[in-house]
Amino acid sequence: MKFSEVINPELKENNNLLIVDGLNVAFRWRYKKVPYYTNDYVRTVESLAKSYNCGKIVILADGGSTYRKNLYPDYKANRKDRYKDQTETEKQEFEQFLAEFANAFKRLQNKGHLIVKQRGLEADDLAAWIVGKRREFGIDETWLISSDKDWDLLIDDDVSRFSTVTRKEVTVNNWDEHYNFDRDMFLTFKCLAGDAGDNIPGIKGIGPKRAEQLIAQYGDLFDIYNACPIDSKYKFIQELNENADRLLLNAELMDLESYSEQALIEADMNLEDLSSKLQIHINGSN
Numbered sequence: 001m002k003f004s005e006v007i008n009p010e011l012k013e014n015n016n017l018l019i020v021d022g023l024n025v026a027f028r029w030r031y032k033k034v035p036y037y038t039n040d041y042v043r044t045v046e047s048l049a050k051s052y053n054c055g056k057i058v059i060l061a062d063g064g065s066t067y068r069k070n071l072y073p074d075y076k077a078n079r080k081d082r083y084k085d086q087t088e089t090e091k092q093e094f095e096q097f098l099a100e101f102a103n104a105f106k107r108l109q110n111k112g113h114l115i116v117k118q119r120g121l122e123a124d125d126l127a128a129w130i131v132g133k134r135r136e137f138g139i140d141e142t143w144l145i146s147s148d149k150d151w152d153l154l155i156d157d158d159v160s161r162f163s164t165v166t167r168k169e170v171t172v173n174n175w176d177e178h179y180n181f182d183r184d185m186f187l188t189f190k191c192l193a194g195d196a197g198d199n200i201p202g203i204k205g206i207g208p209k210r211a212e213q214l215i216a217q218y219g220d221l222f223d224i225y226n227a228c229p230i231d232s233k234y235k236f237i238q239e240l241n242e243n244a245d246r247l248l249l250n251a252e253l254m255d256l257e258s259y260s261e262q263a264l265i266e267a268d269m270n271l272e273d274l275s276s277k278l279q280i281h282i283n284g285s286n
Contacts, residue, residue, distance in 0.1 A: 017139045017282065018054035019130060020045055021123050021146030022061045022115075026101045028147075028164050035096050041104040042111070045145070048162065052143045056282050059108055060126045061117030067125070067263035068253055075253065078199040114281040116274070120267035124150055128260035130278065131159055137282045150195075152178075153186055153256045180212050188221040191250035200253055203243055205236030214240075221247045 025044070029037035049057050068075040086094070109115045116126055127144060131154045134142055141158050144151050147165035155161060160171040170178055181189060192211040194202025206214070218224045225248065229241040252259060264271060 015138055015282070016052060016054040016056075016141040016143065017130075017134070017137075018045070018049045018052060018057045018143050018145060019127050020048075020057065020059040021127070021144070021148060021151065022059045022105065023101065023123070024146045024148055025164050026097070026104070029100075030097050033093075035093070036100060038100050038103040038107060041100075042107050044164070045108060045113075046111075048143070048145055052141070052162075054141075054143055057108070057113040058130065058278070058281070059105065059113060059115050060123035061105070061115065062123050063117055063119040063121050063267070065122045065125070065263065065267075066120035067259065067266040068122075070266065071252055072200070072249065074199055076198050078196075114277065116277075118264075118267050118269045121264060121269060124148070124256055125260040125263035125267075127151060128154055128256035129264055129274075131156075132257065132260065133275070133278075134158070137278055139282065150190075150254070150256070153190075153254075155183060181215050185215050185220060187251065187255055188215055188219075188224070190254050191221045191247045192224070194250065195254065198253075200250060201246070202250070203236065203246060204239045206240065210236060221251060 026037070026041060029040065034040070045057060045059065048054075065075060083094070105115050118126075123146075127146075130137075131142055131144075139158075142160070144154060144159065144161040145164065146161060147163040151161050152170055155170060155172060155175065157172050160169055162169050172183070175183055179186065179189075189208075189211050190202075192202050192206050192214060193208055194200050202211075214224055218227050224240075225244050228244040230237050232238070261271070264274075
């Protein structure tokens with residue numbers, strides 16, 4: 001199935017917004033070893049906007065995370081290891097990939113789409129902040145374009161995600177097809193299990209299954225935290241008792257909805273200017 005065929009006939013003509021996880025989407029071509037992808041990238045983004053009846057497109061860039069590094073200096077430290085042993089050819093290929101990405105951004109910007117980037121700020125936080133302000137901007141439906149499941153923290157009645165990798169949608173209506181817990185327990189699940197990709201450890205011995213069991217038995221992360229110490233002979237429960245504070249730190253690292261604005265502030269993002277740009281882009285006026 002082509003991206004242009006991903007059409008949801010139930011969506012009516014309205015003020016919908018497409019939010020694109022810029023670099024995340026670009027890696028689709030990186031993994032396929034396609035060196036020149038600017039045109040395909042632009043076509044993909046605009047095709048998805050058409051498919052989801054989104055009249056406005058916002059593409060977000062990653063600039064690192066001042067907020068998370070301040071909280072946890074080892075945040076994403078593991079990613080440096082991926083590139084330290086690159087050959088000269090691999091380095092050149094990666095430079096070409098980034099050059100194409102920059103070209104795609106420039107092309108989209110020239111076509112009137114809004115690009116948002118800020119040093120020290122991740123696309124995740126920008127997306128969360130915009131989603132949190134969506135009603136102020138008069139947005140009816142928001143479609144998130146990313147393969148990053150972290151963005152599922154933002155799913156709501158009017159916010160859905162499409163992955164360019166799995167080509168699947170995550171919505172309120174099909175949440176149970178993707179997860180074995182309610183939407184409001186997703187943060188708790190992540191805090192317990194951690195996020196290896198971002199170098200955020202969970203509680204030792206607790207993987208997805210045990211996290212689901214703890215949620216079913218105790219509730220959200222604060223219920224679990226308050227239940228500690230839990231009387232148990234199991235090693236993973238003893239680890240939980242000894243490291244319960246890890247849940248609170250992980251919440252600060254992973255709770256996009258609660259801490260996105262703080263992340264923007266610590267990255268020196270001008271919130272008034274950003275709000276004005278979004279208002280003009282979405283509605284044509286301040």
